[in-house]
Amino acid sequence: MVRKDFTFIIIYVKEIAISISNLKKSYGKVIALKGISFDVYKGEIFALLGPNGAGKTTTLRILSGLTKPTSGEIFILGENLKERELFVKTQIGLVPQHVNLDLELTVEENLIIHGLLFKLSYSEIKRRITELLELASLTDRRKTRVKELSGGLKRRLLIIRALLHSPKILLLDEPTAGLDPHIRRKLWSFIKQIQAQGTTILLTTHYMEEAEILANRVAFIFAGNIVAIDTPTNFIKSLGQVALDIFINGEMFTRYYPTREEAERALSEFNKNYTAVTLRKVSLEDVFMKYTSERLS
Numbered sequence: 001m002v003r004k005d006f007t008f009i010i011i012y013v014k015e016i017a018i019s020i021s022n023l024k025k026s027y028g029k030v031i032a033l034k035g036i037s038f039d040v041y042k043g044e045i046f047a048l049l050g051p052n053g054a055g056k057t058t059t060l061r062i063l064s065g066l067t068k069p070t071s072g073e074i075f076i077l078g079e080n081l082k083e084r085e086l087f088v089k090t091q092i093g094l095v096p097q098h099v100n101l102d103l104e105l106t107v108e109e110n111l112i113i114h115g116l117l118f119k120l121s122y123s124e125i126k127r128r129i130t131e132l133l134e135l136a137s138l139t140d141r142r143k144t145r146v147k148e149l150s151g152g153l154k155r156r157l158l159i160i161r162a163l164l165h166s167p168k169i170l171l172l173d174e175p176t177a178g179l180d181p182h183i184r185r186k187l188w189s190f191i192k193q194i195q196a197q198g199t200t201i202l203l204t205t206h207y208m209e210e211a212e213i214l215a216n217r218v219a220f221i222f223a224g225n226i227v228a229i230d231t232p233t234n235f236i237k238s239l240g241q242v243a244l245d246i247f248i249n250g251e252m253f254t255r256y257y258p259t260r261e262e263a264e265r266a267l268s269e270f271n272k273n274y275t276a277v278t279l280r281k282v283s284l285e286d287v288f289m290k291y292t293s294e295r296l297s
């Protein structure tokens with residue numbers, strides 16, 4: 001007899017681009033990382049979110065080989081960072097937190113120097129420069145001195161400089177810090193475009209909105225510890241979909257509800273005992289506030 005009721009089970013195995021386990025880093029008495037572990041999947045944008053001094057830059061510097069960890073294991077595209085440092089460096093592009101371009105040189109000259117450091121041939125460097133200037137809409141700035149570029153264009157140049165040697169992984173340390181909202185949005189589209197070309201991206205940011213819009217997954221990092229990892233959607237769902245900000249006697253309280261109806265019902269129970277009230281969608285910032293206040297209380 002032939003059975004017809006069989007079921008197919010399809011299992012997607014996500015390939016890991018970066019694997020970090022129990023990573024620790026001390027600078028003398030300062031413990032910057034207290035044993036963090038996480039994986040970044042190939043092709044995703046993964047955001048490390050955390051306050052000043054949480055350990056974000058330290059993590060990126062270790063991944064790009066600029067700082068040695070105190071202990072822990074790191075695998076990049078399946079290769080052990082400790083054993084295959086040179087190979088790993090060719091697979092990673094780092095965009096530092098602070099602009100470190102040569103301001104007196106032109107856009108093209110900055111890119112050529114980076115290409116030469118990575119031992120690319122001159123013809124390869126020229127080809128990549130043309131391609132990347134196009135991608136960043138910077139073609140007409142090729143001969144411009146970097147000091148004449150706006151903050152947003154400098155950031156874009158930093159990103160394409162990191163991509164010059166065609167790394168599979170891009171590390172972005174606060175890519176939009178200090179930029180106005182229009183320029184930030186343009187950079188977000190640019191980062192999404194880079195992801196669409198197949199690059200895995202690990203970024204750090206203070207901006208919750210940036211992580212919510214860009215990241216496939218987010219990790220909250222506080223004082224050298226990762227406290228939670230999930231998708232922005234799951235984080236938000238874990239609080240509820242609707243937030244009520246209630247102002248009573250000059251203080252604001254926020255409460256979360258699964259639906260608008262439940263939020264409205266709860267509001268009626270306050271019996272107009274408030275000065276103002278706002279009903280809004282829950283955001284990643286609410287999740288961040290929750291984790292921060294848990295840590296501070």
Ligand SMILES: Nc1ncnc2c1ncn2[C@@H]1O[C@H](COP(=O)(O)OP(=O)(O)OP(=O)(O)O)[C@@H](O)[C@H]1O
Nearest residue numbers: 027030031032050051052053054055056057058059
């Ligand atoms: N070279 C260094 N020497 C000594 N301490 C350091 C060094 N670099 C970082 N630290 C310390 O390690 C901790 C983590 O710093 P890190 O720069 O990684 O934080 P961050 O999350 O990137 O912060 P920010 O959001 O301000 O950029 C901080 O306490 C910092 O003072």
Ligand SMILES: [Mg+2]
Nearest residue numbers: 056057058097
């Ligand atoms: Mg930093």
